[in-house]
Amino acid sequence: MARTAEIERKTAETDITLEIDLDGSGKSDINTGIGFFDHMLSAFARHGLFDLSVNVVGDTDVDGHHSVEDTGIVLGQAIAKALGNKKGIKRYGSSILPMDEALVLSAIDLCGRPYFEMDAEFTAPMVGAFDTQLVREFFYAVSYGAMMNLHLRVITGINDHHKIEAMFKAFARALDEATSIDSRIDGVLSTKGSL
Numbered sequence: 001m002a003r004t005a006e007i008e009r010k011t012a013e014t015d016i017t018l019e020i021d022l023d024g025s026g027k028s029d030i031n032t033g034i035g036f037f038d039h040m041l042s043a044f045a046r047h048g049l050f051d052l053s054v055n056v057v058g059d060t061d062v063d064g065h066h067s068v069e070d071t072g073i074v075l076g077q078a079i080a081k082a083l084g085n086k087k088g089i090k091r092y093g094s095s096i097l098p099m100d101e102a103l104v105l106s107a108i109d110l111c112g113r114p115y116f117e118m119d120a121e122f123t124a125p126m127v128g129a130f131d132t133q134l135v136r137e138f139f140y141a142v143s144y145g146a147m148m149n150l151h152l153r154v155i156t157g158i159n160d161h162h163k164i165e166a167m168f169k170a171f172a173r174a175l176d177e178a179t180s181i182d183s184r185i186d187g188v189l190s191t192k193g194s195l
């Protein structure tokens with residue numbers, strides 16, 4: 001059974017089409033109108049081994065806020081939809097990922113209850129055309145859209161490009177683990193019987 005989802009979302013601010021295959025090989029086709037954000041979503045797909053296609057037509061003449069936040073909402077919803085009933089998935093995933101001087105921890109519980117914790121500080125207001133304040137907006141939106149508990153913590157780091165890229169890659173690897181199927185798991189991994 002394919003674990004895929006396609007979502008289209010159109011508002012006065014953004015028009016987004018997104019497709020994900022949780023059991024892909026890391027192929028991506030990303031066009032958000034913000035170069036650094038494209039770079040981050042490509043890294044997410046590649047390192048999570050998800051196939052991901054994202055097309056965003058947003059009000060980047062205002063700024064990148066709506067485009068990044070709404071893409072987060074849609075990605076979260078697509079992850080939840082592709083997961084379906086969550087039978088057989090590992091549920092938890094974590095990664096501690098280095099990128100040069102930056103070291104980032106990401107931990108995920110696909111528990112059906114949204115929660116978001118992030119500990120990261122950036123010194124530059126922008127990386128390319130990407131506002132560093134949007135890192136929090138994006139991951140908050142993903143965690144709530146997917147109804148997941150997501151923790152992200154920059155343990156060390158100096159360069160904002162490295163810190164943010166390590167966050168996207170650590171998130172990808174943690175999500176790959178949490179969404180992967182373990183044949184030993186009968187039903188859903190919860191004593192409550194549902195996730």
Ligand SMILES: [Mn+2]
Binds near residue numbers: 039161165
């Ligand atoms: Mn880079």
